[in-house]
Amino acid sequence: MVRVKPFAAVRPPKQYVEEVAARPYDVLNSSEAKAEAGEKSLLHITKPEIDFDPIIDEHSQPAYDKAVDNFKAWQEKGWLVQDEKPYYYVYAQTMEGRTQYGLVVCAHTDDYAEGKIKKHELTRKDKEDDRMIHVRIQDANIEPVFFSYPDNDEINAIVNKYTAGEPEYDFVAADGFGHHFWVIDDQADIDRITELFAEIPAFYVADGHHRTAAAARVGAEKREGNEAHTGEEEYNWFMTVAFPESHLKIIDYNRVVKDLNGLTPEQLVAAIAEDFDVKEEGTDIYKPGKLHEFSMYLDGKWYSLVAKEGRYDDNDPIGVLDVTILSNLVLDKILGIKDLRTDKRIDFVGGIRGLGELSRRVDSGEMKVAFALYPVSMKQLVDIADSGNIMPPKTTWFEPKLRSGLAIHKLA
Numbered sequence: 001m002v003r004v005k006p007f008a009a010v011r012p013p014k015q016y017v018e019e020v021a022a023r024p025y026d027v028l029n030s031s032e033a034k035a036e037a038g039e040k041s042l043l044h045i046t047k048p049e050i051d052f053d054p055i056i057d058e059h060s061q062p063a064y065d066k067a068v069d070n071f072k073a074w075q076e077k078g079w080l081v082q083d084e085k086p087y088y089y090v091y092a093q094t095m096e097g098r099t100q101y102g103l104v105v106c107a108h109t110d111d112y113a114e115g116k117i118k119k120h121e122l123t124r125k126d127k128e129d130d131r132m133i134h135v136r137i138q139d140a141n142i143e144p145v146f147f148s149y150p151d152n153d154e155i156n157a158i159v160n161k162y163t164a165g166e167p168e169y170d171f172v173a174a175d176g177f178g179h180h181f182w183v184i185d186d187q188a189d190i191d192r193i194t195e196l197f198a199e200i201p202a203f204y205v206a207d208g209h210h211r212t213a214a215a216a217r218v219g220a221e222k223r224e225g226n227e228a229h230t231g232e233e234e235y236n237w238f239m240t241v242a243f244p245e246s247h248l249k250i251i252d253y254n255r256v257v258k259d260l261n262g263l264t265p266e267q268l269v270a271a272i273a274e275d276f277d278v279k280e281e282g283t284d285i286y287k288p289g290k291l292h293e294f295s296m297y298l299d300g301k302w303y304s305l306v307a308k309e310g311r312y313d314d315n316d317p318i319g320v321l322d323v324t325i326l327s328n329l330v331l332d333k334i335l336g337i338k339d340l341r342t343d344k345r346i347d348f349v350g351g352i353r354g355l356g357e358l359s360r361r362v363d364s365g366e367m368k369v370a371f372a373l374y375p376v377s378m379k380q381l382v383d384i385a386d387s388g389n390i391m392p393p394k395t396t397w398f399e400p401k402l403r404s405g406l407a408i409h410k411l412a
Helices: 014-020 030-036 061-076 109-113 125-138 153-163 187-197 209-224 265-272 322-332 356-363 378-386
Strands: 088-095 098-108 145-149 169-172 178-184 203-207 237-244 253-257 276-282 293-298 301-307 346-350 369-373
Touching (some): 061 125, 088 187, 098 109, 098 153, 098 187, 109 209, 153 178, 178 187, 203 237, 203 378, 209 237, 265 293, 293 356, 346 356, 356 369
Antiparallel strands (some): 145 203, 169 178, 253 346, 253 369, 293 301, 293 369
């Protein structure tokens, strides 16, 4: 059973929200951030290296100092203002006519330590360390993490009550995604949400594994330094946007490879045909239509690949994943790519870019072959997290990404 609590968010006044809200720190590089950041953009806080000319190392002390200065300045200028009392918030996103409704809440670091906040990806300590520095120096969760939870009718009913009214924020970002935000300000509703989540068995990390781990580690750090620790201090809590599982859609996460490991295109097709039914589909983009079906772009042509029976284990939550099947039977066995995390011959392309991006990168000569996969389902993600297993790297891609700057949680 998970613990949540309301919090007094630091957030932009309505008239500034479109200027302050920004894409998350990890979806754009420093040059892109510098080009994208207007005067009030949160990117000056989440990617402070852009305030230097030329851009400096994002991991340097001057960059960290600038982040702290900018967070203070944004509050002093009234671009970010803290609510007077703790609330829950509804944050909804619209993409291609589909809207998903999340609750902005604080989750407890103990739940992460005790395995009630379940993960499906490995984290890297260096990336955790970097996120810890940002939490530590700001004494705040500047950006939220992205959780899912099993659907609950009564929680949905409370959310629907508020979303029927006028939103606090309502705008469409430059990428065409809609962002909508409501404040849950009735104390009876706030109390009931807290009670209802106490009956929810687990949260699942959808996106933000490193931020979640960093928040938990900062909480543990502060606990050790506080002899009067009770477990209720603000540093024990971190900000998340939690969505019902049924609202979320995972999109495909595809692979491009730089060479054919010494094979000709014909030899590659023949080798793949040992474990897959291979069919040439022509020059038009071919998208996989079901589990265990892949598409491949090679030498100007698209192919469909369907894994043959007996080549995978439907009863193994990891073995049944298409990323595992492709990794084992093609990337490793034929192309010699053993470690997806470290091998420089492979790159990954989020499905949001479309399959045309795969053929473009192959046709340009940068890559030799591309593979498109059928997306993982939320059920597969939950099954893997529940079983204590970890998904292979670059398995899930969630869209739309959470906009940063709509709410910030102070740890003190």
